[in-house]
Amino acid sequence: MRKHKESSHLLPFILGGVVLYFLSGMVDELRVYQGASIAVYVVAIASIILLTGYSGQVSLGHGALMAIGAYAAAVFRIEFNLPIVLCFVVAVLVAAIGGALLGAAAARLSGPYLAGTTLALAISLPSLANEFAVLGGEQGLLFDVGSAPLSLGKEFTQYKWFFWIAALAALTSMWLLQNILRSRYGRNWRASRGNEVAAQLAGINTARSKILAFTISAGIAGLAGALLSMTIGTVSPSAFPLNLSFSLLTGAVLSGLSTLSGAMIGAVVLVAIPEIAEVVAERIGSSENITTNLPGLLVSALLVLTVLFVPNGPVEQHHARKAKKAAKKKELNILTKPSMEGNT
Amino acid sequence: MKAMNRRKLISVSAVLAVASLAATAVPAQAAEVGVSSSVIKLGMTLPMTGAASLGYNKIPGAAKAYFDYLNANGGVNGRSIKLIVKDDRYVPTEAVAKTNELILKDKVMALLAPLGTANNRAVASAVNPAKRGVPVLFLNTGFSGFADLKKYPTHYMVLPSYIMEAKIMGKYIAENFAGKKIGLLYQDDDFGTDALAGFKTAGVNFTVKVAYASGSQGAAAAAGWITKFKAAEADVVILFGVSSATSAMLGVAAQLKYAPQWMLGSVGGDATTIKLTGVPAGVLYNAVGFSSVPATTDMKDEYIKLFSDIYAKAVPGSAFDLNVLLGMNTAFMTAQALKAAGTNPTRKSLMAAIDSKGATFANSALVPLGYSATSHVGLTGYWVGKYSPTGDLSPVGGTYVTYTTDSGAGPVVKSTYVRPAMPAKGLPN
Numbered sequence: 211m212r213k214h215k216e217s218s219h220l221l222p223f224i225l226g227g228v229v230l231y232f233l234s235g236m237v238d239e240l241r242v243y244q245g246a247s248i249a250v251y252v253v254a255i256a257s258i259i260l261l262t263g264y265s266g267q268v269s270l271g272h273g274a275l276m277a278i279g280a281y282a283a284a285v286f287r288i289e290f291n292l293p294i295v296l297c298f299v300v301a302v303l304v305a306a307i308g309g310a311l312l313g314a315a316a317a318r319l320s321g322p323y324l325a326g327t328t329l330a331l332a333i334s335l336p337s338l339a340n341e342f343a344v345l346g347g348e349q350g351l352l353f354d355v356g357s358a359p360l361s362l363g364k365e366f367t368q369y370k371w372f373f374w375i376a377a378l379a380a381l382t383s384m385w386l387l388q389n390i391l392r393s394r395y396g397r398n399w400r401a402s403r404g405n406e407v408a409a410q411l412a413g414i415n416t417a418r419s420k421i422l423a424f425t426i427s428a429g430i431a432g433l434a435g436a437l438l439s440m441t442i443g444t445v446s447p448s449a450f451p452l453n454l455s456f457s458l459l460t461g462a463v464l465s466g467l468s469t470l471s472g473a474m475i476g477a478v479v480l481v482a483i484p485e486i487a488e489v490v491a492e493r494i495g496s497s498e499n500i501t502t503n504l505p506g507l508l509v510s511a512l513l514v515l516t517v518l519f520v521p522n523g524p525v526e527q528h529h530a531r532k533a534k535k536a537a538k539k540k541e542l543n544i545l546t547k548p549s550m551e552g553n554t
Numbered sequence: 555m556k557a558m559n560r561r562k563l564i565s566v567s568a569v570l571a572v573a574s575l576a577a578t579a580v581p582a583q584a585a586e587v588g589v590s591s592s593v594i595k596l597g598m599t600l601p602m603t604g605a606a607s608l609g610y611n612k613i614p615g616a617a618k619a620y621f622d623y624l625n626a627n628g629g630v631n632g633r634s635i636k637l638i639v640k641d642d643r644y645v646p647t648e649a650v651a652k653t654n655e656l657i658l659k660d661k662v663m664a665l666l667a668p669l670g671t672a673n674n675r676a677v678a679s680a681v682n683p684a685k686r687g688v689p690v691l692f693l694n695t696g697f698s699g700f701a702d703l704k705k706y707p708t709h710y711m712v713l714p715s716y717i718m719e720a721k722i723m724g725k726y727i728a729e730n731f732a733g734k735k736i737g738l739l740y741q742d743d744d745f746g747t748d749a750l751a752g753f754k755t756a757g758v759n760f761t762v763k764v765a766y767a768s769g770s771q772g773a774a775a776a777a778g779w780i781t782k783f784k785a786a787e788a789d790v791v792i793l794f795g796v797s798s799a800t801s802a803m804l805g806v807a808a809q810l811k812y813a814p815q816w817m818l819g820s821v822g823g824d825a826t827t828i829k830l831t832g833v834p835a836g837v838l839y840n841a842v843g844f845s846s847v848p849a850t851t852d853m854k855d856e857y858i859k860l861f862s863d864i865y866a867k868a869v870p871g872s873a874f875d876l877n878v879l880l881g882m883n884t885a886f887m888t889a890q891a892l893k894a895a896g897t898n899p900t901r902k903s904l905m906a907a908i909d910s911k912g913a914t915f916a917n918s919a920l921v922p923l924g925y926s927a928t929s930h931v932g933l934t935g936y937w938v939g940k941y942s943p944t945g946d947l948s949p950v951g952g953t954y955v956t957y958t959t960d961s962g963a964g965p966v967v968k969s970t971y972v973r974p975a976m977p978a979k980g981l982p983n
Binding site: 238354442446449451484 | 603641644646680682744768
């Protein structure tokens, strides 16, 4: 990327990786697996935040883009026996192509029309797999990333391997997105989101900018899809239900749509809620009805509360409060200077 | 501002990572995972909510009804059985996540009757119960592939395979519908592939075959299927699909007054479930059906009588249907397997018990079980029946005539199997 000092910020991500590396050695297998799921959701939610929060386009169909990536990775793994790293690269590229096509249509649509189009995609696309024998129909395809290299030791579990791959992918894509968002493209997206006419007057090709946002977001979603399939070992239409697209959007709203760094919050919530629900259900009686319906209820309640009280997400809210405090301080500083006109 | 954002990202990430991955101490292990001095824990995943849950969501209640009855009568060698149920909404991702919880958090001894071919494949591939030595007892799917001992060494089937069912249907067709034009509706996946393989072995020639993709079945699709069967002038139409496909087909056929000779596969052939969707019972009249267990209305059958009595007490007001019967039957077989596994059962001794004694387990089915040291095949056949004007399946001629076969090229033969008598009070002995 660009050379100057502001842009790369690699160090924090490396530090994050080191922390996760040590953590993965300290916790039990279930937590490691959940950690891998969180990493997958972080990637998926980040792709939505990029699209919706920064470029201002709504997508209800990210599950479909994830499916594209997952199928691409699995097909290349099975048909050409590609190394696993290349499978993930293929997932990104193929999903990005899909995203570019969708983005071209999306650039002409906005608001509810775009939501409707992407929704239709989420419903219809995964079941297309039933039409082509190479995609394995309803049963889907196996997607086996293989076990960890022997050099990591015999005690190294499959889930730890999943976690390492997913965490590395999450850190890499977050780092990349962070830098893209700080680049000219990121600024263009924010400008077009804020006021499209003003952005056009400033010389930004808003249509092209939107398509680019869709392409990159789709590529990241494709990566998330391939990672998701890795954690369940298979790719099938039923792994990408409409519900997945909705959950991810919920996760993105909980994270705060305009802060990439919040993606972690939504991801943790999506993984933790079912467990919390279970504990609660056990406390208040073990009716199956309660256990099965409580997670949905909790997520919905959390969504409503978020929209009501922290519409921009907890991270943004925190920043806003800090900024307000800082502004007040500044104001006070200024006030103490005699030249300022007095108010209040 | 930007620098602060970054720092925030790191700290938020770190805090949440620590929180989410918070270590839980691994307790000192007893003799076997999931077996304490007083309780044996088993786990089940299946769709409890969502479109696919229709009918199936009664299975846990049915299994628990039997286990509660068993526990109230002393349990298995003094241990009570606790069944932990998780809803996977018929989504592979969730099936894997929930199975992980069952094995790693709840630490169950064995998985019981996990449902669905795609879900079981995903779980086998990602969770790999075989590698962990976890028994997967009595799968709720008839896909013949799960009997492959090399691929699935710890899986035990219980339902007859779809291949067996198609072969037995083929024999019935040859004997009763020779020269007629036969049509087939099947699901476009392993379920259907199994069926086609069985029909091919049986030498059935179809005038028309209609495939549907799982999830696509509905009234609109059914109207399209009927057009194809009508155009081919099929005399007999076999519905080899899930309940929702069968129900959609019969419902639309009733409206369009399309009435060929119907033949229903066992998967989608439960009359209670079909009638629940609003299909008039009369449509089912005279359709040919297949089952391995007695009719659920047959109160002269000692198993049906006892199971329905236990269920009526445990879940008052809920109809005793095929899903309930199969759920209780599975629980009953599990109890016998645990009993046979010795006073201190382990995962290994449990599987060894099924390998050596499983074929003789008492259960309601009218066909033999195929368990042995070299086979994890469950039930191996069906009886043929016809639906009454009220939509209940009962045997042709009033007595159950059962046929048995395998998933390969073996012949379909009339079974001489004599079902073990129900042990006293329905408890394992």
